[in-house]
Amino acid sequence: MIRAEKTSGSPASPAASDISVKVATYKAGFEPEVTEISASNPASATEKISSVVERHVRELSGNVPVRAVKEVVENLIHADYQGVVISVMDGGNTVRVSDRGPGIVNKARAQEFGFSGATAEAAREIRGIGAGLGIARSAIREAGGTLLLEDNLGGGTVVTLSTADLPQTSEVSAESPDEPQKGAEVRRHLDEVPKLDISERQEKTLLTVLECGEVGPSTIAEMIEVSVSTAYRDLSVLEDHGLARSNETGKRVISPLGRDYAEAIIKTWVK
Numbered sequence: 001m002i003r004a005e006k007t008s009g010s011p012a013s014p015a016a017s018d019i020s021v022k023v024a025t026y027k028a029g030f031e032p033e034v035t036e037i038s039a040s041n042p043a044s045a046t047e048k049i050s051s052v053v054e055r056h057v058r059e060l061s062g063n064v065p066v067r068a069v070k071e072v073v074e075n076l077i078h079a080d081y082q083g084v085v086i087s088v089m090d091g092g093n094t095v096r097v098s099d100r101g102p103g104i105v106n107k108a109r110a111q112e113f114g115f116s117g118a119t120a121e122a123a124r125e126i127r128g129i130g131a132g133l134g135i136a137r138s139a140i141r142e143a144g145g146t147l148l149l150e151d152n153l154g155g156g157t158v159v160t161l162s163t164a165d166l167p168q169t170s171e172v173s174a175e176s177p178d179e180p181q182k183g184a185e186v187r188r189h190l191d192e193v194p195k196l197d198i199s200e201r202q203e204k205t206l207l208t209v210l211e212c213g214e215v216g217p218s219t220i221a222e223m224i225e226v227s228v229s230t231a232y233r234d235l236s237v238l239e240d241h242g243l244a245r246s247n248e249t250g251k252r253v254i255s256p257l258g259r260d261y262a263e264a265i266i267k268t269w270v271k
Contacts, residue, residue, distance in 0.1 A: 019045045021076075021084035025056040028091075045081070046074045053086060053095060062092015064161050068139035068147070072097050072159045075133060079156060093145075093164040100156040104149060135266060136161065196241050196261070201226070203265060205234045206254070209244055210262045214251040 079101020
């Protein structure tokens with residue numbers, strides 16, 4: 001059975017004028033039900049696709065968290081939505097998202113908070129703080145499941161979210177970002193956000209520093225829409241708290257404590 005669902009969006013969207021994906025739902029003893037979804041921009045595509053997948057997961061009494069699905073679906077912008085097929089299987093306990101995009105070279109690195117491969121065009125359409133796969137991984141682990149990244153046959157990427165029983169070796173764990181690497185600093189604030197006297201705007205500033213690598217006040221002013229003077233004060237506050245520091249060029253970069261703090265903020269989004 002094939003169903004078609006369409007959602008509209010801004011016709012001026014530069015990233016995608018005609019997004020089309022297929023969601024295939026496998027029920028025991030039946031032919032797969034295929035839902036064709038189309039959208040005119042990434043934001044509407046993410047909401048529509050995630051909603052359809054969530055509905056099918058619930059119909060099958062599965063427990064793959066929609067937050068994990070949504071983050072993986074949002075990341076499809078990096079593949080320009082080429083050849084996207086999403087499969088709902090194992091009684092709703094496995095969601096597999098495959099694409100025919102450029103693929104992911106360093107799969108362990110791609111799951112780290114703060115790693116972003118977003119192009120300038122993509123960054124205008126999505127959050128772009130390099131948190132998507134990290135949030136998806138945290139959300140699926142909260143549900144007792146796994147996230148597996150693989151190369152698609154013929155090019156592209158396959159992301160499998162599963163709460164079904166899988167061998168422990170199935171997950172990309174050899175270079176898992178949650179495991180301390182040789183020579184790496186131990187993260188200190190993974191479970192909760194440490195209590196620091198900074199505002200929500202300053203938290204956004206910190207996340208922007210995390211995303212950009214190094215910034216000055218003018219970059220912050222442009223990205224979070226504040227005055228340059230306000231951006232300068234907020235960067236100074238972050239530096240006073242040890243969350244950021246100045247590099248040799250005078251720009252601010254995130255500190256180890258700042259990275260821990262930013263990661264803790266992001267992890268609250270999955271709870």
